[in-house]
Amino acid sequence: MSRVVKSRFKSNERPPLERLGDFEEVDLGLDDANAVREAGRCIKCPLWFAPCVKGCPISIKIPEFVKAVENRDLEKALRIMWEDNLFPSITGRVCPQELQCEANCVVGRIGEAVSIGKLERYVGDRARALGLEAKLLEEMKEKIKPNGRKVAVIGSGPAGLACAAELAKLGYNVTIYEALHAPGGVLRYGIPEFRLPKRLLDSEIEKLSFLGVEIRLNHIVGKTISINELLNEYDAVFIGTGAGAPKFLEIPGVNLNNIYSANEFLTRVNLMRADRFPEYDTPVKVGKRTVVIGGGNTAMDAARVARRMGSEVVVAYRRGREDMLQTARLEEVKHAEEEGVSFMYFVQPVEFIGDGKGFVKGVRFEKMKPIDEVDEKGKRKIVGTGEFVELAADTVIIAIGLVPNKVLAESAPDLKIRDDGTVEVDEALQTSIPGVFAGGDAVRGEATVVLAFSDGKKAAHSIHKYLSAKVKQS
Amino acid sequence: MLRITGKIDLNSIDFYMEIEAPHVARKWKPGNFVILMLHEKGERIPESVYSVRDGRIGMFIRRHGKTTLELYHRFKVGDYIYAVSGPHGREFPIKHYGTVIYASDAVCGHAENASFTQELKKYDNYVISIQTFETGKEVYPEEFLAEKHADEHYVTTLDGSAGVKGHYTDLISKIISERRVDLVLTGGSLAGMFKASELTRRHGIPNYALVRTIMVDGTGMCGSCRVFYGGAVRFACVDGPVMNAHLIDWEDVMRRDKRFIEEQEKAKNLFLSKIIAR
Numbered sequence: 001m002s003r004v005v006k007s008r009f010k011s012n013e014r015p016p017l018e019r020l021g022d023f024e025e026v027d028l029g030l031d032d033a034n035a036v037r038e039a040g041r042c043i044k045c046p047l048w049f050a051p052c053v054k055g056c057p058i059s060i061k062i063p064e065f066v067k068a069v070e071n072r073d074l075e076k077a078l079r080i081m082w083e084d085n086l087f088p089s090i091t092g093r094v095c096p097q098e099l100q101c102e103a104n105c106v107v108g109r110i111g112e113a114v115s116i117g118k119l120e121r122y123v124g125d126r127a128r129a130l131g132l133e134a135k136l137l138e139e140m141k142e143k144i145k146p147n148g149r150k151v152a153v154i155g156s157g158p159a160g161l162a163c164a165a166e167l168a169k170l171g172y173n174v175t176i177y178e179a180l181h182a183p184g185g186v187l188r189y190g191i192p193e194f195r196l197p198k199r200l201l202d203s204e205i206e207k208l209s210f211l212g213v214e215i216r217l218n219h220i221v222g223k224t225i226s227i228n229e230l231l232n233e234y235d236a237v238f239i240g241t242g243a244g245a246p247k248f249l250e251i252p253g254v255n256l257n258n259i260y261s262a263n264e265f266l267t268r269v270n271l272m273r274a275d276r277f278p279e280y281d282t283p284v285k286v287g288k289r290t291v292v293i294g295g296g297n298t299a300m301d302a303a304r305v306a307r308r309m310g311s312e313v314v315v316a317y318r319r320g321r322e323d324m325l326q327t328a329r330l331e332e333v334k335h336a337e338e339e340g341v342s343f344m345y346f347v348q349p350v351e352f353i354g355d356g357k358g359f360v361k362g363v364r365f366e367k368m369k370p371i372d373e374v375d376e377k378g379k380r381k382i383v384g385t386g387e388f389v390e391l392a393a394d395t396v397i398i399a400i401g402l403v404p405n406k407v408l409a410e411s412a413p414d415l416k417i418r419d420d421g422t423v424e425v426d427e428a429l430q431t432s433i434p435g436v437f438a439g440g441d442a443v444r445g446e447a448t449v450v451l452a453f454s455d456g457k458k459a460a461h462s463i464h465k466y467l468s469a470k471v472k473q474s
Numbered sequence: 475m476l477r478i479t480g481k482i483d484l485n486s487i488d489f490y491m492e493i494e495a496p497h498v499a500r501k502w503k504p505g506n507f508v509i510l511m512l513h514e515k516g517e518r519i520p521e522s523v524y525s526v527r528d529g530r531i532g533m534f535i536r537r538h539g540k541t542t543l544e545l546y547h548r549f550k551v552g553d554y555i556y557a558v559s560g561p562h563g564r565e566f567p568i569k570h571y572g573t574v575i576y577a578s579d580a581v582c583g584h585a586e587n588a589s590f591t592q593e594l595k596k597y598d599n600y601v602i603s604i605q606t607f608e609t610g611k612e613v614y615p616e617e618f619l620a621e622k623h624a625d626e627h628y629v630t631t632l633d634g635s636a637g638v639k640g641h642y643t644d645l646i647s648k649i650i651s652e653r654r655v656d657l658v659l660t661g662g663s664l665a666g667m668f669k670a671s672e673l674t675r676r677h678g679i680p681n682y683a684l685v686r687t688i689m690v691d692g693t694g695m696c697g698s699c700r701v702f703y704g705g706a707v708r709f710a711c712v713d714g715p716v717m718n719a720h721l722i723d724w725e726d727v728m729r730r731d732k733r734f735i736e737e738q739e740k741a742k743n744l745f746l747s748k749i750i751a752r
């Protein structure tokens with residue numbers, strides 16, 4: 001196996017000092033030569049064996065598309081990719097590959113794993129740039145045989161986009177309902193520009209429009225229109241509303257000014273462009289020293305946005321770095337570290353301290369330590385030490401997770417909701433209301449973009465099966 | 475894009491605006507609000523609704539910040555605005571309560587004063603409407619007051635130049651000392667609602683208030699609008715905006731209302747300087 005190259009061919013990452021000055025993408029991706037070389041590192045395990053494929057939540061035929069890249073046949077690579085994943089430019093950027101495909105890579109046992117994520121992204125980006133995506137899309141559209149049936153998709157985040165695309169391919173007339181003024185859900189308001197450029201998201205959404213999907217913005221299902229009304233107008237409904245409501249810490253001072261949820265902070269910047277206030281009308285206040293509480297991808301995103309807005313940033317996490325790498329992508333943690341974000345581990349906030357004028361000026365933490373037990377989620381348990389530490393902070397961002405938004409559930413009493421607020425579904429992702437399906441974070445609580453894509457696609461096929469059976473019956 | 479179909483001055487700072495928004499008008503109920511966005515670079519601002527008819531929503535809007543000044547100075551009837559979403563928030567349960575006071579001292583409160591009064595009358599309530607203005611000159615034109623719907627209607631002015639002298643809380647205080655009142659509703663300035671909540675609490679009268687806080691999405695996604703409600707964190711955009719005034723931590727609400735005051739001033743002054751430069 002002497003032919004195996006142990007280290008990766010690098011993608012073009014911009015230096016930290018340069019990227020701190022703007023919101024442009026951090027990693028510019030692999031160039032053609034390095035993509036081909038990197039693809040050459042893959043030993044092309046047979047599909048029945050390939051551990052990478054088993055690690056992929058949507059079972060992309062990784063060795064096959066990688067082989068096509070190596071052969072410089074991007075069109076073939078994209079065709080293989082699209083059999084399982086229509087959005088490689090997105091998943092290649094946001095999936096935690098080091099915990100999925102790349103964790104299983106055979107090459108990874110003797111050296112660095114093949115950069116599957118970067119290659120995936122390369123396929124999406126280059127195929128678009130070369131016009132191959134447009135070509136395949138044209139082909140796809142020609143094959144669509146409209147069946148005259150209508151499906152409503154609630155939410156234009158990853159679950160909704162994947163479901164809509166798949167249904168459109170199957171010949172359905174699809175309308176997406178989106179509460180905000182711009183489509184994309186968490187891909188728009190949550191993930192910053194430097195990690196997922198909005199022009200890229202826009203082009204993915206244009207793809208759907210090209211396939212005939214209509215998007216109705218500013219429509220809050222549950223308020224503007226109810227699920228029952230949708231069922232009168234459409235043959236089936238898909239709920240992809242995500243896990244939309246931020247959790248707050250129930251500790252003193254949590255409502256002090258300049259304490260944001262990560263959702264508020266990121267929405268102000270990513271969706272409303274508060275980083276460009278007053279050119280854009282929405283403000284955001286970022287002081288000299290920001291403390292971000294939490295250790296997931298959202299915490300990393302918030303920290304790096306605050307850094308770009310000129311603040312010193314400390315991420316305070318209640319467990320250790322190794323635990324954090326189970327919840328945040330390694331690349332994001334590394335990028336945050338390179339960009340000068342400091343980390344403080346094993347601390348749990350107990351109080352926010354005010355400056356007497358209503359603004360936060362510090363956070364008081366209890367120092368924590370791990371014990372030899374795991375919780376129900378398989379995470380290490382931690383206990384307080386009785387020791388406390390205080391950090392000065394004029395801005396605090398709370399990124400400790402989300403709970404499902406209750407607006408839709410409250411408006412649909414027949415929709416069965418689990419105790420944790422998520423929507424109950426069966427194996428086929430059908431909810432307690434016949435003809436209404438659900439997927440993504442609305443069902444899973446907090447999961448990943450790729451699982452939402454996977455659910456959306458699966459639900460589309462369940463809807464197809466459900467409606468096909470219904471047609472036969474009648 | 476939604477078309478502006480009406481625009482009328484109400485006084486020196488407030489104006490009425492009507493926008494074609496059938497998707498919102500269809501479902502609007504008292505207590506619900508809408509979110510407007512003027513253009514792609516705009517902010518999302520919550521607005522209370524005064525009237526709904528023929529797929530159009532009528533709002534009372536105060537020129538107090540950059541966005542509302544821009545709406546007033548740069549948009550005219552026939553122009554289009556970028557986005558309107560809604561209805562947002564929880565509707566207020568309109569039913570028979572008995573004698574109900576709706577009192578307001580500022581623009582969003584005056585809008586709801588009219589719409590609530592009208593709806594409450596449908597359920598055989600005895601409705602007393604009180605509307606406070608700074609001076610007699612600032613009182614809205616008669617057709618925009620809640621007078622036509624109420625059993626009793628009072629205008630009060632802080633300087634006494636028209637109607638009853640004083641703030642609505644002075645009049646509420648007088649009324650509840652004389653007769654039984656089953657429910658007090660308040661809308662407008664935070665300070666006014668705070669004061670009214672103290673008063674009604676002392677007299678053991680149920681009091682619901684229009685809690686207008688700083689919002690972004692208005693769908694419970696961001697928590698910008700959060701308030702302490704009975705000691706717990708709640709979101710005014712989805713748990714409100716009409717909430718039990720006795721459970722609200724008003725000092726917290728008033729403090730959070732000022733969190734972007736510097737930015738608001740900056741944006742406003744920049745806009746005003748552009749208008750003057752023209």
